[in-house]
Amino acid sequence: MDYQDIAADLESVLITEDEIHAKIAELARRIETDYAGEKLLLVGVLKGAVMVMADLARELHLPIEMDWMAVSSYGSGTQSSGVVRILKDLDSDLHGRKVLIVEDIIDSGLTLSWLRGNLESRGAESVEICALLRKPDAAKVIVDVKYEGFQIPNAFVVGYGLDYAEKYRNFRDIGVLAPHVYA
Numbered sequence: 001m002d003y004q005d006i007a008a009d010l011e012s013v014l015i016t017e018d019e020i021h022a023k024i025a026e027l028a029r030r031i032e033t034d035y036a037g038e039k040l041l042l043v044g045v046l047k048g049a050v051m052v053m054a055d056l057a058r059e060l061h062l063p064i065e066m067d068w069m070a071v072s073s074y075g076s077g078t079q080s081s082g083v084v085r086i087l088k089d090l091d092s093d094l095h096g097r098k099v100l101i102v103e104d105i106i107d108s109g110l111t112l113s114w115l116r117g118n119l120e121s122r123g124a125e126s127v128e129i130c131a132l133l134r135k136p137d138a139a140k141v142i143v144d145v146k147y148e149g150f151q152i153p154n155a156f157v158v159g160y161g162l163d164y165a166e167k168y169r170n171f172r173d174i175g176v177l178a179p180h181v182y183a
């Protein structure tokens with residue numbers, strides 16, 4: 001599959017690479033102001049958040065540390081259940097740390113709401129969330145997202161780290177997957 005074939009699998013492009021980078025710069029300016037003089041720990045959620053993390057971290061003019069977690073949400077089919085299993089845990093001790101969770105997308109909100117509680121219970125001084133995308137119509141729990149990029153409709157999107165069956169993560173824009181791909 002070459003790069004042109006990826007574009008052919010999309011119904012539409014929702015957010016372009018340029019729009020993503022402008023938004024990340026905007027979020028970075030707010031984060032710099034809020035955490036001036038602090039030692040911030042960015043926690044990325046694998047694998048979807050790798051692109052957001054790479055761009056946000058380089059855009060931040062702050063000394064940061066970076067750590068990663070991988071989690072899986074059990075549930076029927078594609079729905080997340082809120083029952084979360086840690087596949088890869090953090091290397092860092094969170095006691096007294098200011099933590100910013102970096103996520104690609106909030107759908108039902110179940111994964112992040114669990115994750116925030118989990119990190120808070122490890123003694124972090126504060127735990128906030130930065131998510132590039134959120135689907136307000138899909139929310140099952142309210143998650144307080146301090147730094148939010150774009151609100152999008154309740155459709156399945158890929159690109160910029162987001163996959164369908166591990167594909168499309170390297171597509172530079174964010175787009176809605178065409179129905180023929182599922183068939």
Ligand code: 5GP
Nearest residue numbers: 080106107108109110111155156157162163
């Ligand atoms: P939640 O627990 O909020 O329902 O699930 C969030 C996770 O589900 C995201 O981190 C992401 O991995 C996956 N997800 C939710 N919506 C989408 C989507 O539209 N596209 C892709 N590729 N993944 C999604």
Ligand code: MG
Nearest residue numbers: 045048104105
């Ligand atoms: Mg994710």
Ligand code: MG
Nearest residue numbers: 048162163164
């Ligand atoms: Mg995925």
